[in-house]
Amino acid sequence: MTITTTAPAIELRAVRRVYGTGERAVTALDAVDLRIPSASFTAVMGPSGSGKSTLLHCAAGLDRATGGEVIIDGVSLDGLTERALTKLRRARVGFVFQAFNLVPALTAAQNVALPLRLAGRRPEPGEVTAMLGEVGLADRAGHRPSELSGGQQQRVAIARALVTRPAVLFADEPTGALDAASGREVLRLLRTAVDRHAQTVVMVTHDPFAAAHADRVLFLADGRVVDSLAGPAGAQEIAMRTAALEEGVRAGDVAEARR
Amino acid sequence: MNLAWQMVRHRFAGFAGTFLAVALGVAVVAGATTLYLSSQPETPARYAGSAVLVESPESGEYELGRPHHRPWPAAEATALAGRLAEVPGVTAAVPDPSFYVQRVVDGRATGDPEQSRYAGHAWSSAVLGGYRLSAGTAPAAEGEVALAGAAPGTVVEVLTVAGPARWTVTGTVDGPGFYVADAAALRRSAGVPVIGLVVDGEPEAVAAAARAVVGADGTVLTGDDRDRLEPGEVTRTRWLGAQLLIAMVAIGGFVAIFVVSSTTALSTAQRRREIALLRAVGATPGQVHRLMYAETLVVAVAGSAVGVLLGAAVAPLLAQPMIDSGLQPSIFTVSVQPVALAGTFALGIVVALLGVWSVARRAGRTPALDALREAEVSKRAMSPLRWVAGLLAAAGGVALLVFLPNLAIQSQATVGMGAAMLLLTAGALLAPVVIVPLVRVVTWPWRRGATGMVVREGTLTGVRRVASTAAPVLLTVGFAMLLTGTVATITEVEGAEELAKIPAITVATADGTPGLSEAAVAAQRGESQLPTWVHVNHGGTVTGYDAVGRSDAPGLVLWPDTAAEIGAAAGGTVSLRWPDGTLGTLPVAAVDADAPAPVVVPRDLARRHDPAALTTAVMLDGPPRPAPGLRTMSARDYVQLDIDREERIIDIFLIMLIGLGVGYTGLAVANTLLMATAARRSEFRALRLAGAGTGQVLRVSSAEALLAVGVGTALGAAVAIISLTGVREAVEAELGIAVPLVVPWGASAAVVGICAAVALLATAVPVLRRR
């Protein structure tokens, strides 16, 4: 792992997230320590249920950790009110979900302008169009989400996430619902954001080819970071590691079952 | 906020429910208040030419919020008019007595019986209305009359208090009424209630001078104050109409608040993901809050505007039906009431904002992560606030019902209705608590079938949705059962009570007249009562009592509580004032709880001091003798006549209020179910993908709709029965007899049936359209 001198964009210190209580408690994150350097592209991989989404939500301030500390762009989320947290998120974090990213009532341009307006800022003329242009949708500004394809919707969502120039952009399986070509387009956009605008990107994915776009790949299992691969790594190597990991999980399951 | 406008425009279907609820509620309230404010007392047309009027002094007694007056005795009125005539600027000062007269054509009395009580006037009062002779001369002697529509020299048959008479027409007048010589008019009326002044000076200046002359002996009125002189009959009719309108405003307003808040809650629940997305993108709780208010404001302004226009447009159409039903006087006209319209417009907006208040708080707290949850599973159907509000409303309603018997009878209806409204609110708020066990029980037999399972799990996870759709049903069923049940319970009691004490005799009663003339009574053998009233001054307070004159009364006979109130006992004397304004002192002959009225006086005294009194009925002792304006019937029919008249009015009230309540809430049922079903498109799509045919999807959605109707019916019936029990207790306490609880099963079943039909239709339409 390379040692970065700049302050990390995101820092997690012994973060735990437990769902439910008592008998039914599920530990989705178990003492995760993590530093995501600025202007880097990180991919998070791992078997289903390993805690990838939970990690993303906690790191983005969408969800509160049960224990430990999350620091976004130098600000600790500990003890922030809901309002303060929302404002921090609005200013420093962008988020792209797997689906249902856009407000159906608003056009693409209005969706992109939404975070600015919520922050009480009138978008500068051309600002929104330029952003849509960057994702290649300048001609679709006036369309509503229902009139856009899945890939186009996802690109609008990326434009919206980037319009505030956030410290970090989180994306949870942004290509999960897309065909290969649209998926590549989305990944290219994310890569450009890192390379050209020095944006920090953290992306969850199951797809080794998608992960291959990242500078670093983190492997999660059972709520822990179990492995990491400094990039740019080849898709093949990532696939091998994933397979090994899933093997390990399965072996663990078998061992557990035997006990 | 611009965003709000966008949201409303895009999701108009989601807001249509709120829009409709606001528009209809505002229309009802705007229409009713327009009618109410349009029906204000007016200066009678026959005082149009008299800018200053002097009213006889107040007696100190009030009825329906209006003071009673003590008319001047004829001599006093004439003397006062003489002094007023001297006031500078006064060209004429005319005492204005009125008396009963009705024209008889072909042996039948004609014209409106109640209005005929005031149809006769003194000739000199014609000038007060600016009426003139178009032919002939003024009446000067007894037996002469001037009236409209008869040529001088004609002989007309009339009916007066004394009996039938033939009057010679001396002149034709260009205004309504019978005008006789002044002395004759004074003789026929019970005192003089008004002296009219014809002035040629500035009315205010003349009025000031007149006040100095009149002193405490009357009230001088000018301008709009003269509206007070509207005949009591007209005012009573207006009052009756006002009761209906007030009830309409109360029920309309309540239903509007109820439906608006439940549709807002439903549409907010349906938008949970969208709101969560906004939160995820960076909307603070406060911003979500404000967005919800702004959206509601947009919808409410539109809804209120439409409602106000609708109300203003419909109100004039209701004028004639109200006049025909005896709820407004025939002179009633509807005018545009800017205050009512503006007030209702504002009210609609306030109601909508109140409706959104609690949901907005909740929506603000929506976690951003909910945007990622596909299924709209509301985890906690009952928030602490909902628990507290629901239990408080229930406790308040029950407390009011418990206190009901201790309240004055006039306020019982209002308080009872208030209690019912609280209980209905409690029912709606606490509905989710009932829904879960109810659904478990009801779906038990079908738990293994696919439909049963889906319905069961669907309703159990969507408890709030079911509660929202059940709310209007709850309201409809509750209202319908409560209103019909209350009336049925009360009329059953009244009817039973009155019919029980009727002897099997024949009664002679009025036929097209307000009462029986002296001649008609004298011709019959049998006991009769002459209804009149007296004012008694006891220790400084003046109280008016209904009195009857009976030929067998040896002196005054009083009810025990009347005697107690005026501090009189048998053997003592009571000073009283008669309707003609004169004072008298009478010995108290007896105190008797079985007396036919609070005060019974000797008939001849009542006759002498109330020349306008008409006998209501004679209990016949022998064969009836025919007379104009008289017919005979069995005592039972006679009582039934009274009950029927009362029931007709009650029926009009019921039809209006139930129509209003059920119509409105029925619409709300359709509306919420349409909303709920339309929003579940994706769920139904998933069902179809899982292999369900349209029939099965329809079965699932219909079963859920019926469950909601069932929940609403159960809760509504529970509220109605609790409230009816309260009403029954109150009536029992009042009358001291056992009262059966009348539950209107038929009407309730009909209402439930309508609700179920509406609900099925409203769910089937979106499902079938999605094919």
Ligand SMILES: Nc1ncnc2c1ncn2[C@@H]1O[C@H](COP(=O)(O)OP(=O)(O)OP(=O)(O)O)[C@@H](O)[C@H]1O
């Ligand atoms: N709201 C919740 N309540 C209870 N348990 C939860 C909740 N959300 C997640 N979990 C549990 O936490 C664990 C981690 O879930 P998470 O969604 O982070 O997994 P993931 O790695 O994103 O999986 P996938 O690749 O399938 O999206 C899982 O065992 C899951 O069952």
Ligand SMILES: [Mg+2]
């Ligand atoms: Mg996930």
